[in-house]
Amino acid sequence: MDYLYIYISYVIPLCIIIPLIIALVRYRFLTFPFKILFWFLVFSGIANAINTTLSSHHITTTTLFHVYTIFEFAFITWFFNIVFDKRWHYIMIGMVVIFTILCVINFFFVQNGVEFDTYTGTLEAVIIIGYAILYLIKENDTEQNVTWEQSGLNWIVISFLIYYGCGLFMFISSNYLLHATRSVNIIVWSVFDTITLVEYLLFAMGFYKCKT
Amino acid sequence: MQNVDNIYILVILGMVGSFLMVGSFILLYVRNQNKILKQRQQLQFKEIEHQRELLQAIIESQETERKRIGQDLHDDVGTALSSLRLTIEMFKPASEEDNNNKHVKLSKEIIDKVIRDVRYISHNLSPPALSYYGLAAAIEEKASFINNSGQLTITLVNDAEDILKDISLPASVALYRVLEELINNTIKHAGATQSLIKIAAVDNTISITYSDNGKGMDASCIIVGMGMQNIESRLTVINADYIIDTAAGQGFKVNINYALPAN
Numbered sequence: 001m002d003y004l005y006i007y008i009s010y011v012i013p014l015c016i017i018i019p020l021i022i023a024l025v026r027y028r029f030l031t032f033p034f035k036i037l038f039w040f041l042v043f044s045g046i047a048n049a050i051n052t053t054l055s056s057h058h059i060t061t062t063t064l065f066h067v068y069t070i071f072e073f074a075f076i077t078w079f080f081n082i083v084f085d086k087r088w089h090y091i092m093i094g095m096v097v098i099f100t101i102l103c104v105i106n107f108f109f110v111q112n113g114v115e116f117d118t119y120t121g122t123l124e125a126v127i128i129i130g131y132a133i134l135y136l137i138k139e140n141d142t143e144q145n146v147t148w149e150q151s152g153l154n155w156i157v158i159s160f161l162i163y164y165g166c167g168l169f170m171f172i173s174s175n176y177l178l179h180a181t182r183s184v185n186i187i188v189w190s191v192f193d194t195i196t197l198v199e200y201l202l203f204a205m206g207f208y209k210c211k212t
Numbered sequence: 213m214q215n216v217d218n219i220y221i222l223v224i225l226g227m228v229g230s231f232l233m234v235g236s237f238i239l240l241y242v243r244n245q246n247k248i249l250k251q252r253q254q255l256q257f258k259e260i261e262h263q264r265e266l267l268q269a270i271i272e273s274q275e276t277e278r279k280r281i282g283q284d285l286h287d288d289v290g291t292a293l294s295s296l297r298l299t300i301e302m303f304k305p306a307s308e309e310d311n312n313n314k315h316v317k318l319s320k321e322i323i324d325k326v327i328r329d330v331r332y333i334s335h336n337l338s339p340p341a342l343s344y345y346g347l348a349a350a351i352e353e354k355a356s357f358i359n360n361s362g363q364l365t366i367t368l369v370n371d372a373e374d375i376l377k378d379i380s381l382p383a384s385v386a387l388y389r390v391l392e393e394l395i396n397n398t399i400k401h402a403g404a405t406q407s408l409i410k411i412a413a414v415d416n417t418i419s420i421t422y423s424d425n426g427k428g429m430d431a432s433c434i435i436v437g438m439g440m441q442n443i444e445s446r447l448t449v450i451n452a453d454y455i456i457d458t459a460a461g462q463g464f465k466v467n468i469n470y471a472l473p474a475n
Contacts, residue, residue: 136241143252148245158238165234169226176219184220191224195231 004186009055012193013048016041019203029211033082037156040075041203044068066107066117073099073124076160080131083153084138095127115178121171125164132161152210159202166195268449275338275385282337285330293327339388347384348376351391351409363399364424365406372413378472379418386446387420387470393439394422394466402426402464416472423465428458 023030023038030038047068054061074096081092103120111117135157148154170192177185300319303312342350348370355366370376379387391409398404404426412419447454452470 140241140245144245144249147249148242154242161238162231162234166227166231169223169230173219173223176223180220188220188223191227195227 001183001186004190008186008189008193009052012196013045013052015197015200016045016048019200019207020045022204023207026207026210030207031210033079034152034156034207034210036075036079036082037203038207040072040079043071043075060114062114062116063107065121066103066111069117069121069124070100070103073127076128076131079156080135083135099124099127111175116174118172118175121174122168125168125171128160128164129168132157132164136161150209152206152208155202155206155209159199159206162202163195163199167192264449267445271386271446271449272382279338282334285334285337290327290330290334293323293330297323297327342384342388343381346377347379347388348373348411350384350388351411354388354392354395355409358395358399364395364404366395367406367408369408369410372411372418375413375416375418375472376411379470380473383450383452383470386450386452387418387468390443390446390468391420391422393443397439398424398426398464402428404463418470418472420468420470421465422468423463425463428460428462428464430460 020038020041023034023041027038047064051061051064054064077092077096081089084092099120102123103117106117106120111119135153139154144151170188177188180188297320300316300323303316339350339353341353351370352368355368358364358366395407398407402424404424407422407424410421410423412421443454447468447470450470452468454466454468457465457467
């Protein structure tokens with residue numbers, strides 16, 4: 001169980017370095033969406049580091065998740081705003097504004113700071129799954145001249161689809177974890193963090209293929 | 213407590229299950245996209261092949277027609293003109309001062325000129341040297357003719373005598389016509405005094421370099437007129453490629469590479 005604890009507390013958070021290093025190596029080839037993703041990963045890494053540090057001092061970090069969700073949604077919406085055509089521009093801005101308001105209401109009036117933001121987290125996951133599906137539909141309608149694997153954006157989008165699609169169960173039920181035993185927590189978070197690792201590896205692939 | 217634990221088994225199973233589902237969907241989607249791309253590429257390739265076959269058919273029918281016209285000119289018109297010349301030869305005026313003498317002389321000159329022109333047109337339409345003696349002989353004959361006319365001095369350097377014998381007739385005709393077009397372009401537009409045709413062979417590839425000392429042109433302004441299109445069409449049909457190297461004031465150079473088919 002200690003190994004799993006090290007795995008979820010240190011190994012997985014450190015794995016964010018993999019896509020960051022590849023992004024830094026390919027930085028001059030990165031187009032704007034990839035740069036947004038790069039800075040999102042930097043932000044995510046910093047948030048993870050703060051979470052790990054506070055947790056190790058037995059400080060509750062659920063409030064951090066409420067704030068993190070807002071920025072996570074903003075970054076990812078910004079990414080898709082660039083990828084999609086201009087029709088979606090104002091819709092996406094509106095969605096960020098509305099989502100932020102919902103998060104604030106949720107934090108102050110619905111789920112207080114000692115609970116995970118399961119409502120807004122799940123809503124965020126559903127919206128991002130929607131973005132990913134829209135992207136796949138758009139790609140399906142566009143004539144491609146290269147194989148699917150050659151496009152960096154494809155890898156990024158499927159990583160979102162896998163992470164938020166599989167993580168949906170986790171976002172829904174994370175408040176139940178607060179009442180579970182330590183070993184159950186570790187096991188469940190291990191499975192979820194493995195999906196996070198898959199996400200990081202797919203991001204790394206996306207950055208690697210960004211030149212095409 | 214027991215109920216809470218059971219929920220987590222369900223959560224784990226849910227995450228794994230959805231991972232398998234999402235993963236399968238993505239794999240099938242990617243497979244489908246790549247399949248569509250492959251089909252499109254195959255279709256494009258077939259379309260290009262079809263266009264090439266059509267082009268080849270057009271060029272072949274063009275050559276057949278040229279050959280027919282050339283032969284008809286030589287056999288029918290040329291023969292008739294020669295007979296006319298003989299007929300006029302038989303007409304003998306009474307004396308040198310007879311006015312008819314001048315008309316006879318003029319008529320003979322005109323007929324001689326027409327015979328020469330018909331022979332030239334007939335040769336141009338379908339050079340006999342190409343069919344009987346091959347590409348090298350046909351190019352030598354053309355170069356010799358142009359040199360004698362004084363329009364241009366063509367130097368031919370042939371380092372691929374043996375391999376030129378292995379070229380098929382359609383490829384020989386295509387390369388001959390391309391060189392003919394290049395020579396015509398030099399005479400009409402380049403204002404050059406000299407040109408060089410160099411033929412070499414590397415492995416199974418024939419390399420023909422044509423260059424002149426004319427005024428050249430800005431490479432970005434090469435106008436793709438009928439002549440250049442003709443060159444491109446003929447080279448495309450025989451799967452040869454070419455590179456143009458020119459600049460204003462620096463002459464015109466084109467390098468053609470033709471790989472002999474394996475069989």
